[in-house]
Amino acid sequence: MKVCHLTSVHSATDTRIFIKECQSLQKAGHEVYYVVPNVEDYEKAGVRIRGVQSAAKGQLDRMRNTTKQVYIKALEIDADVYHFHDPELMPIGLKLKAKGKKVIYDVHEDVPEQVLSKQWIPKPLRKFISMLVKNYERYASKKFDAISTATPTIAERFKGYNENTIIIHNYPLLDELSSDYNDKVVKSENTALYIGGIYVLRGIKEMVQAIEKLNEKIPCTFVLAGSFAPPALENEVRSMNGFKYTDFKGFLDRDGVKKALAEADMGLVLLHPEPRFIVSLPIKMFEYMSAGVPVIASNFPIWQEIVENNNCGICVDPLNVNEIADAMKWILENPEEAAQMGRNGRHAVETIYNWEAESKKLVEVYQKLEGSLAASY
Numbered sequence: 001m002k003v004c005h006l007t008s009v010h011s012a013t014d015t016r017i018f019i020k021e022c023q024s025l026q027k028a029g030h031e032v033y034y035v036v037p038n039v040e041d042y043e044k045a046g047v048r049i050r051g052v053q054s055a056a057k058g059q060l061d062r063m064r065n066t067t068k069q070v071y072i073k074a075l076e077i078d079a080d081v082y083h084f085h086d087p088e089l090m091p092i093g094l095k096l097k098a099k100g101k102k103v104i105y106d107v108h109e110d111v112p113e114q115v116l117s118k119q120w121i122p123k124p125l126r127k128f129i130s131m132l133v134k135n136y137e138r139y140a141s142k143k144f145d146a147i148s149t150a151t152p153t154i155a156e157r158f159k160g161y162n163e164n165t166i167i168i169h170n171y172p173l174l175d176e177l178s179s180d181y182n183d184k185v186v187k188s189e190n191t192a193l194y195i196g197g198i199y200v201l202r203g204i205k206e207m208v209q210a211i212e213k214l215n216e217k218i219p220c221t222f223v224l225a226g227s228f229a230p231p232a233l234e235n236e237v238r239s240m241n242g243f244k245y246t247d248f249k250g251f252l253d254r255d256g257v258k259k260a261l262a263e264a265d266m267g268l269v270l271l272h273p274e275p276r277f278i279v280s281l282p283i284k285m286f287e288y289m290s291a292g293v294p295v296i297a298s299n300f301p302i303w304q305e306i307v308e309n310n311n312c313g314i315c316v317d318p319l320n321v322n323e324i325a326d327a328m329k330w331i332l333e334n335p336e337e338a339a340q341m342g343r344n345g346r347h348a349v350e351t352i353y354n355w356e357a358e359s360k361k362l363v364e365v366y367q368k369l370e371g372s373l374a375a376s377y
Contacts, residue, residue: 001370004033004079008066009086012036012049015254015283016108016170017085022047024359025366035073037066050077063088071095081369083148087111087133090140097143102369105141106148107158108170112137113276117201119230137161145372146365153279168361170283171353172290177258190220190332193264193293195257196284198228201277203270203298203318204237210324212242218332225249225260261291265338266331269297270318278302286353288313289345294338296327306353312345 003025010017018034026032026046039051052069054062071092074082082096083104090105097103112134116126141147141161148168149155158165192211198204204224211222224246228234237243252260261267267288271277278300285303288295295313297303307313314330316323331338 001030001080001366001373002033002078003030003081003083003366004035004074004077006035006070006074006082006084006089006092007086008037008054008062008070008089010036012039012051013254017106018047018049019254020170020173020355020359021083021106021362024355024362028363028366030366033077033079035070035077037069067092080373081145081366087137090136093144094140097145102145102373103143104146104148104365104369105144107154108150110151110154110157110276110279113274117274117276145369148362148365151279151281166361166365168358169281169353170286171355171358172283172286172349173355174290174350176254177261177287177291190218191223191264192220192266192268192296192328193223193225193260193288194268194284195225195252195260195287196269196282198224198226198233198237200233201272201274203268203272204233205240206270206318206321206324207268208237208240208242208246209321210242210328211245212240213321213325214328215242215245218329220245220265220328220332222246223249223260223264225252225257227251257287258291261287261293264288264291264293266313266328267291267293267295268324269295269303270316270324271298272318273298273300286349289353290349292342292346294331294341295345296324296331306348310344310348312341312348 005017005022007017022032022034023045033048033050035050035052037052037054039049041051042049050073052073054066054069067088074096081102083106084093085106093103093105112130115121115130115133121129138161141158144162147158147162147165149158149165150170152167155165155167194207211220214220222245269282269285285295285297289312295307297307297313297315298318299315304315307315314327316327
């Protein structure tokens, strides 16, 4: 089939959309297009990237204007199946559905819950907007041909709207991060790593405070990779005492991520206990595991089940700086056990938490749509 993935938010190299989903579908024999903002047209790994130019100033402008450009480009491509990745594209999905196209909504996060902590939305409006989003998701999702969700909790809600709802976890690719995975009993420099979006709610302040406390007893460098949001947060974090032990890398490409993982003694994923985070399955946790890096993670029940059942790290209260520092200290003082945790995490990814298994579910969704298209001719 002719397949077109749509985004108004993500990048042309987005790991879930481009590397995993688009390339898996291309390998399955489909003709795959990917519409994405602010790039020129090009082809990579058999996927045809089609850019739309957007000079959007802020989220609201993007939701009004970039989405229109995405729709125009989508019509030009004239695909059999459209697969969109942003809630702001729901109206576009409905328009494409009205034109007789097959449409899939890929739900990466619990958007109504996410709205409740969006800093750019005035606080008094958040509950009202969250309710509007939830109601619109319910209305629109009933009309789409399939819903792909990233977690079981999101799937549970959408199954009430659309019986063709499937969970496709954003697990790591088996071969991407594994070539030099951690088996480091002896290492010249102690390193704790965080890769991802750098936000207050994702624990940046607690991590910097914990590295300061750890350095009172054991020297350790905190390698920080990602982008601050909002940008003003960077100055605030740089002013913290613990930042002198921090090596800020900025945004890393996939090769940079692989190198950082290969050098790390531990990976931190210490999201705050927000409702949407408690039921999330963050890709960074599985990438740490894939690279054989012991994990220090928030003590949310579903995270504890993964980390503790596979003995691949330590779960802590993400708001307790002493607990975080103690866990980091334990990793450094027990290198043999920590190395075994790394091996355990890698084994869990090889046997359970990998994209190769998830991609089969994605391909099956498309096979069913192909069958229904063939039946309609």
